[in-house]
Amino acid sequence: MAEPGVTLSNPVRDVCDYDLLFDCVHCGLCAEACPTYVVTRCEMDSPRGRIYLMKSLAEGRIDLDDDAARHLDLCLGCRGCETACPSGVHYGRLIExxxxxxxxxxxxxxxxxxxxxxxxxxxxxPDRLRALLAPLKLVDYLGLRTALRAIMPHVVRDWLDLLSPLQANSRPLAKAAALTPRADAPTVVVHHGCVAQVLADSENINSERLLAAAGYRVVQLAPNSCxxxxxxxxxxxxxxxxxARANVRALKNSGADAIVSAASGCSVAxxxxxxxxxxxxxxxxxxxxVSSKVRDLSSLLLDAPAKPKPEFHxxxxxxxxxxxxxxxxxxEAPRKLLASVPGVTIIEMxxxxxxxxxxxxxxLTEPTMARDxxxxxxxxxxxxxxxYVVLANPGCExxxxxxLRRRDSKIKVVHLADFLAMASL
Ligand code: SF4
Ligand code: SF4
Structure with a gap:
């Protein structure tokens, strides 16, 4: 489909789902919801600008030069624009x-x-990441992270800075549920992800234990691939x-009624x-x-019968x-769940x-914008x-x-599952 009144001399190039581009009515209501536009104030770094760019590329009006690739690369794929868009533009599908x-x-x-x-x-x-991190654990054990950082190229330094000292990574674990779930309890599987199972597995384990304690039947997934x-x-x-094919097979075989991930990006995928x-x-x-069974942890925990919780001020x-x-x-669900813990005060940022x-x-690939x-x-x-900052995605954590470490801040950043485990200890 071409724009009304426009005849394309060449076939449309396979840039994205071309028809979806026409859902955009160029109103610009998404601009202020777009992090890259908020930072650069450049129209081509806004959702509307990128949609225009994709359309121009598809119609062969422009070539894919460094500049065009740059504006597309700079998109975070955060989908803030989808929430803001009154026309229901499927921006996520377009940018993918x-x-x-x-x-x-x-x-x-x-x-x-x-x-x-x-x-x-x-x-x-996960095995490759574990192998790569093993020497870093030793470096941290010997207290040599600063020395290592000093001799690394700046790209590696940026990546190293994202990791807290690996030896200091003691995270609270909820008690394993003593209860046997009811025979008719819904079955839940927690997808452990790839990076999360290496760097933040407490979030997976705590998700499983909290769900089990809430009465769900929790099964393990094999294999847990990205x-x-x-x-x-x-x-x-x-x-x-x-x-996707490997996961569909494994998730189907798990027999789960609900699929949870501690990483929200994995849930959406x-x-x-x-x-x-x-x-x-x-x-x-x-x-x-499989897709229809994706749930988020907080909604499942809210749906379970409420149990008295210890105070956690x-x-x-x-x-x-x-x-x-x-x-x-x-x-709303994570906020409601957090507010249900006696002693917790939530302050909106x-x-x-x-x-x-x-x-x-x-x-890792766009450190300058990421840092801004x-x-x-x-x-x-x-x-x-x-x-505390509580969140539901290890990458954000x-x-x-x-x-916050760069600022020597004392504020702790905690995944929702780890926070609830800590509050229930
Ligand atoms: S996905 Fe995020 S960064 Fe990309 S255009 Fe939409 S709001 Fe902007
Ligand atoms: S993506 Fe939606 S909000 Fe943004 S310009 Fe297009 S129609 Fe408007």
């Missing part, structure tokens, strides 16, 4: 298609390619499909398997069924992880749903006077904690 187009057709600088390949080769594979979100966000559509695999007869039906603020708020539309700059692997957004988020957190 455009990223794949960029990967197929754009030659990046050597340094950029190296960085992206390192992310792609390591992060979706959900494919990292590939979808970086334009590697083929491998994202491989991961799984919720979109139905769409991703819709053209594959072998998987389409199972993928739709503290002031907290809640950060809305993009994929939970904009992807799954979950904002300004721009709680503006991206912190983590965005999957974005803070982390600073903005940290300013808003500090202004609340809270003792690493990103915000790194920025």
């Amino acid at each position: 298609g455009a990223r794949s187009f960029v990967e197929r057709n754009h030659r990046r600088s050597f340094a950029d390619r190296l960085k992206r390949r390192a992310v792609s080769a390591i992060f979706p594979y 959900c494919g979100a990292l590939d979808l966000h970086s334009g590697n559509a083929a491998r994202a499909l491989d991961f 799984i919720a979109e398997y139905g769409d991703l695999l819709k053209d594959e007869p072998e998987f389409a039906e199972d993928a739709r069924a 503290c002031r907290i603020t809640y950060h809305d992880a993009c994929h939970l708020a904009h992807g799954l539309g979950v904002r 300004t721009e709680s749903d503006l991206c912190c700059g983590s965005a999957g692997s974005y803070n 957004l982390a600073r903005r988020k940290a300013d808003n957190i500090v202004a609340t006077g809270a003792e 690493f990103q915000i904690a790194a920025e």
Whole structure:
């Protein structure tokens, strides 16, 4: 479909789902919800500007030069624009298609390619990440992180800064449920993710224990492979499909009635398997069924019969992880759950749903914009006077904690599952 009155001389290029571009009526209501536009004030870094860019690329009006690729690369894929858009533009699908187009057709600088390949080769594979982090654990044990940091190139330094000292990573674990779930209890599976199971497995374990304590029947998933979100966000559509197929098989075999992930980006990726695999007869039906079972932890815990909770006196603020708020539309349930803990006072921060700059692997590939957004988020957190920032995505936790560490702030950044485990001890 071409714009009314416009005749295209060339066939439309395979940039994204072209017809979806016409849902945009160019009203610009999404601009202030877009973190990159808020920072740069450049129209081409706004959702409307990027949609215009995708359309121009698709229609062959412009070429994919460094400038065009840059504006698309700078998008966080946070979907703040989807929440703000009154026309229901499926921006997430558009940008995933455009990223794949960029990967197929754009030659990046050597340094950029190296960085992206390192992310792609390591992060979706827990064993590789564990092997890479083993020497770092020793470095931290010997107290040599600062010395190591000083001799590393700045890219590696930026990545190192995102990791708190690995030896200091003692996280609270909820007590394992002593109860046997009811025979008719819904079955829940927690997808452990890839990076999360290496760097933040307490969030998975606590999610499982809290669900079991709330009466759910919790089953384990085997295997726990990457959900494919990292590939979808970086334009590697083929491998994202491989991961999606593997997960659909494993999640179907788990027999779960509900699928939870401690990482909201993974939840959204799984919720979109139905769409991703819709053209594959072998998987389409199972993928739709799997996607329909995605739930968020807080809603499941709120649905369970309430139990008396011990008091836990503290002031907290809640950060809305993009994929939970904009992807799954979950904002109230975590707040209600936190407010139900006696002694907890919630103080809302300004721009709680503006991206912190983590965005999957974005803070590894786009450190400058990621840091600008982390600073903005940290300013808003500090202004609340809270003792804890609670959130529901490990990537946000690493990103915000790194920025607060740079400021020597005492504010603790805690995943919702870890916070509830701590409050229930
Ligand atoms: S996904 Fe986020 S960064 Fe990208 S255009 Fe939408 S609001 Fe802006
Ligand atoms: S994406 Fe939606 S909000 Fe943004 S300009 Fe288009 S129609 Fe308006």
